[in-house]
Amino acid sequence: MRLSRYFLPVLKENPAEAQIVSHRYMLRAGMIKQQQAGIYSWLPLGLKVLRNIERIVHEEQGRAGHIPVLMPTMQPADLWRESGRYDAYGPEMLRIRDRHERDMLFGPTNEEMITDIFRAHVESYKQLPMTLYQIQWKFRDEVRPRFGVMRGREFLMKDGYNFDLSYEDAMHAYNRHMVSYLRTYERMGLQAIPMRADSGPIGGDDTHEFLVLASTGESEVFYDSAITDLKFGDRAVDFDDRAGLEAIVKEWTTPYARTDETHDVSLFHEIPAERQKSSRGIEVGQIFYFGTKYSEPMGATVTTPDGARVPVHMGSHGIGVSRLVGAIIEASHDDKGIIWPEGVTPFHCGIVNLKQGDGATDAACEAIYSGLVAKGLEPLYDDTEDRAGAKFATMDLIGLPWRITVGPRGLANGEVELTSRRTGESETMSPEAAVERVAGIYAGL
RNA sequence: CGGAGCGUAGCGCAGCCUGGUAGCGCACCUGCUUCGGGAGCAGGGGGUCGGAGGUUCGAAUCCUCUCGCUCCGACCA
Numbered sequence A: 001m002r003l004s005r006y007f008l009p010v011l012k013e014n015p016a017e018a019q020i021v022s023h024r025y026m027l028r029a030g031m032i033k034q035q036q037a038g039i040y041s042w043l044p045l046g047l048k049v050l051r052n053i054e055r056i057v058h059e060e061q062g063r064a065g066h067i068p069v070l071m072p073t074m075q076p077a078d079l080w081r082e083s084g085r086y087d088a089y090g091p092e093m094l095r096i097r098d099r100h101e102r103d104m105l106f107g108p109t110n111e112e113m114i115t116d117i118f119r120a121h122v123e124s125y126k127q128l129p130m131t132l133y134q135i136q137w138k139f140r141d142e143v144r145p146r147f148g149v150m151r152g153r154e155f156l157m158k159d160g161y162n163f164d165l166s167y168e169d170a171m172h173a174y175n176r177h178m179v180s181y182l183r184t185y186e187r188m189g190l191q192a193i194p195m196r197a198d199s200g201p202i203g204g205d206d207t208h209e210f211l212v213l214a215s216t217g218e219s220e221v222f223y224d225s226a227i228t229d230l231k232f233g234d235r236a237v238d239f240d241d242r243a244g245l246e247a248i249v250k251e252w253t254t255p256y257a258r259t260d261e262t263h264d265v266s267l268f269h270e271i272p273a274e275r276q277k278s279s280r281g282i283e284v285g286q287i288f289y290f291g292t293k294y295s296e297p298m299g300a301t302v303t304t305p306d307g308a309r310v311p312v313h314m315g316s317h318g319i320g321v322s323r324l325v326g327a328i329i330e331a332s333h334d335d336k337g338i339i340w341p342e343g344v345t346p347f348h349c350g351i352v353n354l355k356q357g358d359g360a361t362d363a364a365c366e367a368i369y370s371g372l373v374a375k376g377l378e379p380l381y382d383d384t385e386d387r388a389g390a391k392f393a394t395m396d397l398i399g400l401p402w403r404i405t406v407g408p409r410g411l412a413n414g415e416v417e418l419t420s421r422r423t424g425e426s427e428t429m430s431p432e433a434a435v436e437r438v439a440g441i442y443a444g445l
Numbered sequence B: 001c002g003g004a005g006c007g008u009a010g011c012g013c014a015g016c017c018u019g020g021u022a023g024c025g026c027a028c029c030u031g032c033u034u035c036g037g038g039a040g041c042a043g044g045g046g047g048u049c050g051g052a053g054g055u056u057c058g059a060a061u062c063c064u065c066u067c068g069c070u071c072c073g074a075c076c077a
Helices: A021-028 A044-063 A077-083 A111-121 A167-187 A225-229 A242-253 A321-331 A359-374 A388-398 A431-443
Strands: A032-036 A039-042 A074-076 A094-097 A103-106 A130-139 A154-164 A192-196 A206-213 A219-224 A257-259 A276-291 A301-303 A309-311 A313-320 A349-353 A379-382 A402-406 A416-420 A426-429
Touching: A021 A032, A021 A321, A039 A044, A044 A130, A044 A154, A044 A167, A044 A321, A074 A077, A077 A103, A077 A111, A111 A130, A111 A154, A111 A313, A130 A167, A154 A167, A154 A321, A167 A192, A167 A206, A167 A242, A167 A276, A167 A313, A192 A219, A192 A242, A192 A276, A206 A219, A206 A321, A219 A225, A225 A276, A276 A321, A313 A321, A349 A359, A349 A388, A359 A379, A359 A402, A359 A431, A379 A388, A402 A431, A416 A431, A426 A431
Parallel strands: A192 A257, A349 A379, A349 A402
Antiparallel strands: A032 A039, A074 A103, A094 A103, A130 A154, A154 A313, A192 A206, A206 A276, A219 A257, A219 A276, A276 A313, A301 A309, A402 A416, A416 A426
16 A cells, blocks of 8 residues: 555644543554544554454454354344343443334344344254354443543454353353464464453353453453463464363463452462562453353253253353454554554555655665565555655554665665564665565564 | 533644633645655635523623533443
8 A cells, every 4th residue: 555545644643532542542543533432433544453353353263163143233122121131231231212113222242132043043952062253343332431442332342152052062162262262362462361250241150351461451450470471372273172172271271360350369379479460451352151041031942862952051252353453552552653463463564765756766665565565465655755754753653563664875775674663673685685574574474 | 420621723722711703833735945753934725613592782702501522430341
């Protein structure tokens, strides 16, 4: 993409309403525009990041054998009356009435609807196990939205639901989700720690929240530093291997890690003092097992091998997709702007032309641009008439992890500059070598 | 939902107290110069002062109502 033809409305000054760094940078980098309290338009740069996060979630869900669906945002109230949650949910649920005076709602979550789909089409244990998921907009009418997309009213969320014949099978689904989530977050450049949690309004027995450590997090968290040393890395996972998954889950849930809601001081003090850590955390996902809480009242049953009719065991599993955009920025930025992890960056590499209109410089930039495109990468080429300083400031703000700087001075020696946004370190090399280097960085992702 | 604020040009703000017909910086447009870390000079365009009602000869300014947004708290993915 050429910046001269792109829509990137960056702001030099900080918008008054933005308090935390991710909100400020998302507004300044032209990623979002607020339309109402807690409701945002996604501008091109923000949308690219959002789509990248979605893509990673889809890929990892697919790897775990989960099946995508898409349910409507608008749901009939009657479905929620069946589960008893229409009255239980409270004012966070946005209730709407259509022209025929029928009660509807903008879904804050989808247990009822997915259960309705399941009961309509699944009759036999032979069709289990099954996990369906979607990435869809949700609405929760928060009393006080704030922190930009970190706590909006409308938000994009991946919500998945497993259907299993037994508690044991459902726990395998639980483990499958935990492991796939660990992979998912790591691919986004995040360390998200599973912490034992409260089940809240979804209800249930077993539940873990995934928290990203960041000073602006909404929750106070306590953990054994041993857990932050764990890396998922590129280990192979067989999602059908129950014992294997159980071992991984055990590895990640054994060290103490809890939010203030479930914090147990005496357990915490059993860890060596130097490993007792507390911090703030941003919740970016949660997994639940809740058994037959919905399947029983809503009649989601299957026939067992011996002919009995039993309600299925269920769980639900969420990832805050839009919230992750903010969480990643909270976890990865400096005083100049965002620093995107390679896995989610909106463009793979920036190209800064220091002397637009200079024949040799323009040609070198074009060659680098087409070289990167030929490697399957998406560069952002700043071909505007701005001065060098302004171009650097914009690139730093929008946070592309790599930048190739091209100017007459370097080109005289046949060299351009490759700069890491994260470290700020630069190396000079030939334009061809720079293209190769950048391609190499992304080859493993 | 309790408490506190704020709505004036795309963004950040001043003007309001003490009424007299709107201003600054950035951004934008034109020209010249400049050109490796948010350039300089000159010229220019853009505002129903959130909305409605009222007081007044006259309202951004005073009064009433209303809508929106923000912050602190309680609540929450």
